[in-house]
């Protein structure tokens with residue numbers, strides 16, 4: 512079982528703490544979403560895990576060992592940090608062949624990952640002719656090359672087309688299903704909600720949350736019920752009798768906060784109120800995330816006063 516362990520990790524750039532006494536563990540068999548506003552320290556943490564930067568203090572290990580101590584590291588950790596990193600004058604296939612050779616990975620894996628990432632037909636083209644999405648796929652192919660137990664991807668959906676986004680979702684779920692440790696940073700909340708089991712959230716270099724995704728949402732966003740009727744007066748008074756406030760929306764539907772469909776459905780039925788619509792609206796990851804990080808954002812968009 513290989514986990515990523517980050518212990519009291521701190522990285523200072525001059526007087527700025529990019530990462531500030533950070534401690535968390537990324538466990539196998541799960542997809543962990545790595546979230547945080549711009550500048551929160553996600554990429555720095557990933558770079559420290561990969562030994563691309565030295566921590567000011569603390570440690571980051573993979574399976575109990577620092578990354579630089581791993582022999583043939585691509586067989587243990589696959590990472591996509593910067594999709595522009597591949598040499599533009601090499602072909603996609605050559606790029607992967609060089610990586611494979613330096614980590615004693617059999618050449619057949621090159622063709623396997625090219626097929627898996629949908630790049631087989633452009634494998635002999637130079638990387639500089641690749642679109643952003645193709646480069647992203649090549650970076651993911653490189654990360655998968657050594658069949659690593661740990662996969663770390665920084666914004667993998669960046670530049671991918673809709674088919675690619677569906678593909679990456681399925682890929683991440685499969686990798687976790689195979690028992691691998693999967694850490695994925697993203698700013699796309701709907702995307703993250705579609706593949707993550709667990710979340711690690713940073714703000715200004717510090718840990719804000721380390722929790723299963725469902726718990727993260729449920730702790731911050733109350734569920735509500737969406738409802739529509741032909742008899743507004745009767746419904747409103749039935750709800751009021753049971754202490755429920757309704758919020759009326761422009762297109763004719765209402766929402767009842769802190770409520771469950773079972774209760775509202777029974778209540779409407781007992782009062783003989785006809786319903787056209789009755790649905791549970793669960794809190795979204797985006798709502799929960801914004802609730803948590805509202806005060807932690809270094810760069811917020813200011814609305815200009817007239």
Ligand SMILES: Nc1ncnc2c1ncn2[C@@H]1O[C@H](COP(=O)(O)OP(=O)(O)OP(=O)(O)O)[C@@H](O)[C@H]1O
Nearest residue numbers: 524527528529547548549550551552553554555556
């Ligand atoms: N090489 C560097 N030199 C100086 N400061 C740096 C360096 N790398 C990162 N920083 C600073 O460290 C902080 C964390 O940056 P980092 O790129 O890790 O954030 P992030 O969470 O990945 O952000 P984003 O979501 O925008 O990618 C930022 O304030 C950034 O300006």
